[in-house]
Amino acid sequence: MKLSVIGTGYVGLVTGTCFADMGNDVWCIDIDETKIENLKKGILPIYEPGLEELVKRNHAEGRLRFTTNLNEGIDESEYAFIAVGTPSDEDGSADLQHVIEVARQIGRCMDNYLIIIDKSTVPVGTAEKVRQAVREELDKRGKGDVSFDVVSNPEFLKEGSAVEDFIRPDRVIIGTDNESAAERMRDLYSTFVRKGDRVMLMDIPSAELTKYAANAMLATRISFMNELAHLCEVTGADIESVRRGIGSDSRIGNAFLYGGIGYGGSCFPKDVKALIYTLRDYGFDAKILTAVEEVNRNQRTYFIDRVVRHVGENLTGKIFAVWGLAFKPQTDDMREAPSIDIINGLRDRGASFRAYDPIAIENARLIIGDRNIEYVTNNYDALEGVDALLLLTEWHHFRKPDFEKMKDLMNEPVIFDGRNQYEPAKMKEMGFAYYSIGRS
Ligand SMILES: NC(=O)c1ccc[n+]([C@@H]2O[C@H](COP(=O)([O-])OP(=O)(O)OC[C@H]3O[C@@H](n4cnc5c(N)ncnc54)[C@H](O)[C@@H]3O)[C@@H](O)[C@H]2O)c1
Numbered sequence: 001m002k003l004s005v006i007g008t009g010y011v012g013l014v015t016g017t018c019f020a021d022m023g024n025d026v027w028c029i030d031i032d033e034t035k036i037e038n039l040k041k042g043i044l045p046i047y048e049p050g051l052e053e054l055v056k057r058n059h060a061e062g063r064l065r066f067t068t069n070l071n072e073g074i075d076e077s078e079y080a081f082i083a084v085g086t087p088s089d090e091d092g093s094a095d096l097q098h099v100i101e102v103a104r105q106i107g108r109c110m111d112n113y114l115i116i117i118d119k120s121t122v123p124v125g126t127a128e129k130v131r132q133a134v135r136e137e138l139d140k141r142g143k144g145d146v147s148f149d150v151v152s153n154p155e156f157l158k159e160g161s162a163v164e165d166f167i168r169p170d171r172v173i174i175g176t177d178n179e180s181a182a183e184r185m186r187d188l189y190s191t192f193v194r195k196g197d198r199v200m201l202m203d204i205p206s207a208e209l210t211k212y213a214a215n216a217m218l219a220t221r222i223s224f225m226n227e228l229a230h231l232c233e234v235t236g237a238d239i240e241s242v243r244r245g246i247g248s249d250s251r252i253g254n255a256f257l258y259g260g261i262g263y264g265g266s267c268f269p270k271d272v273k274a275l276i277y278t279l280r281d282y283g284f285d286a287k288i289l290t291a292v293e294e295v296n297r298n299q300r301t302y303f304i305d306r307v308v309r310h311v312g313e314n315l316t317g318k319i320f321a322v323w324g325l326a327f328k329p330q331t332d333d334m335r336e337a338p339s340i341d342i343i344n345g346l347r348d349r350g351a352s353f354r355a356y357d358p359i360a361i362e363n364a365r366l367i368i369g370d371r372n373i374e375y376v377t378n379n380y381d382a383l384e385g386v387d388a389l390l391l392l393t394e395w396h397h398f399r400k401p402d403f404e405k406m407k408d409l410m411n412e413p414v415i416f417d418g419r420n421q422y423e424p425a426k427m428k429e430m431g432f433a434y435y436s437i438g439r440s
Contacts, residue, residue: 025076
């Protein structure tokens, strides 16, 4: 099949590449010329396990092509995925300008029937706006007789395992009001969902809302556990035991129940905000999600306060090692990473840092800058002469470090663990002052 994916970011590049890998002819389109030129040379704009090899192979074999020229792709396509960003606007709503702009561009160049697919995360009602924008542009060109369908097909991949998630999805949501478009979508996805029951057909508003509901539910679980973590600390309970205790309940399950420094990334924060906005827009209070957001924000402040309580208000002359900058492991994505607020909060009090992350340093430097921070390429190098270690992302190789070596390198054996990676009792036994989240 022939398809275009417009927006070649985390979602668009993975979507296009995975479809190409199944034998489809795919155009990946983006307005960022550097990104497209680099992709043609096999240089990827993001880190995602397994993606580079797939991009290079499918590009070399001619199934995956890159362009900044939307006409070129649309001209040949039966399907057009819109996978551009939908960042938060100032009021918290999803900014749809890129989505609508792409819809207009499609309307300005399509000449034949096309299925236009909203892959971006968009609020209820967006498919209708996309439909209107395309229709207006077709009408302007006197092409009102060209037909098309708009389908909502939100994406659920996770950064860090995006390729795997796309190839083996838990479900494929297809929101449509047209049976033949539904069949064509089912056909397109059939290679990924050999078990057909993973495809869920529904009306468009339900599909649009499902994506927000999923992210908001996961964010809620995180904030719920973080709220309980505070209670654990003052009562002598252990959030890890509570997690295991409730996670074993099949009605609850284990995922997203970890105490920590809260959620970040390009999706949860903006999607929770956007759903709050939509609820309010329809006259509802959004009580739960407002609290979810507040608990999440406070978690970062709480971590900073804990460091200050141990080290003192004035951090001038103090130096901290940072292990992990990305918002989560297996990605170089720094969008809304807790590390940003934590480093800035401590830096405002005079602290300096030696920071390590296996892949996010380049992106981190763009956001956090170089003031009072030295970036290092080995986690042990970060520890030399520091007053404490801040563990902010749970990269696998932080799990079993050489603690004796750490103690030798550090000025003070103090660890603030934002991701509960170690056993408090063992850390104490080894002579560390160890602070974790929700563990007495
Ligand atoms: N990143 C994730 O893990 C994830 C997961 C599921 C859903 N989503 C959703 O998918 C959408 C895309 O997210 P992302 O993380 O891939 O974004 P991204 O910022 O990584 O990529 C967006 C791309 O769109 C391009 N773009 C913007 N306007 C364009 C235009 N007019 N024409 C062509 N290209 C244009 C940008 O240059 C950029 O390369 C968002 O709505 C997001 O919420 C993201």
